[in-house]
Amino acid sequence: MKIRFLGTGSGWGVMIRQERGTGGIWIEMKGRNDNEKIIIDPGPGFLLRAKEYGIDPSELTGVLISHTHTDHSEEANVAIEAMSLGHNGKFGSLLAGHNVLVSSDSFTQAVSEFHKNLPEHVVEMAPSSKASVGKIEVFATKTAHYEPKCVGFVLDGEKRIGYTADGAYYVGMGSFFENCDILIINNFLPRGLMMPGHMNTDMAAMLLAEAKPKKAVITHFGREILDAGPDNEAAFLQDITGIHVIAAEDEMEID
Ligand SMILES: [Zn+2]
Structure with missing residues (x-):
């Protein structure tokens, strides 16, 4: 199992200036048979970051997109082309x-x-709906974001990986992410800063206390948390939850 961050940035200024990349999260994981290759939220720079990091997008078998904001979906169409064109007939899964x-x-x-006509499977995901990429089961989770149809994902294969997508914490959110080996949290803001529809570090602590993953990764950083230092926020979360928490960096790989 492998996770690679083609970007860890978020928000207008960080995205436009590419202070941190916004190319999405690349996951390679065994289903029960096959090695699936999945991109989650291919934002601006997906193709260029993939090339830079030695990743071949034509090997994709799944494209997962949480919501339509540009930093999550700008390169959705080219990701789908990478996955589907080049095969005889329809290929891959779009969730x-x-x-x-x-x-x-x-x-x-x-x-x-x-x-929408290129993949073999196209599934519209709503909270609690289920689909699959090959033999990897994918569950959609509820979000509290200002793009009201935004969903998070849990990928259940060789390992169980949760991805919150964007949005604030809400009571019961952790129940969607129980038993995760790794929980990836879009931690847009640092401690003490609030913005409707966004996760800050205080909220991430509440989510971790409920979900209790084996390991957590914070990512999708806006300007304010980059100034505060994502490593400081991760250390705070680790101290108060006892869970191993990492602040993602561009090109970071988790094996
Ligand atoms: Zn968003």
């Missing part, structure tokens, strides 16, 4: 929140109608 797939008055779908 995504509603607004990623369907436009409305408030949101423009991130995945074009053309690209």
Whole structure:
């Protein structure tokens, strides 16, 4: 099992200036038979970061997109092309929140109608829905984000990996992430700072206390937590929860 961070940045300024990358999270994991290769939230820079880090996007078997904000979905269409074109017939699995797939008055779908026709499986994910990438089961989790159809994911294969996606903590959130080997938390803000629909470190502590993963990784950092120092926030979380917590860095790999 391998996780690689093609980006650990978030928010307008950090994304536009690419102070931290926004290319998503690459996961390689055995299902019960096959080695699946999955990108979660391919934001701006996905293709370039993949090339830089020696990753071949044409090996993708799954594209997971939590919501339609640009830092999560800007390179959704090229990720799908990487996965699907080049195979004879439809190939791969696209699992995504509603607004990623369907436009409305408030949101423009991130995945074009053309690209929705390329994967073998396209599944719209809502909280508690289940799908799979090969033999890896994927569960969608509820979020409290201002993109109302945003979902998080739990990938259950060789290991159980949770990904909160964006959003604030809510009571009971941890129940979605029970028994995770690794929980990846989009920890946008440091301790003491609040912004509606976003996770700060105080909230991450509450989530960890409920979910009790074996290991946690904080990522998706906005300007304020980068200034506070993600390592300091991770050390705080580790101290008060007793759980091993790492602050992700671009290109970081977890085996
Ligand atoms: Zn968002």
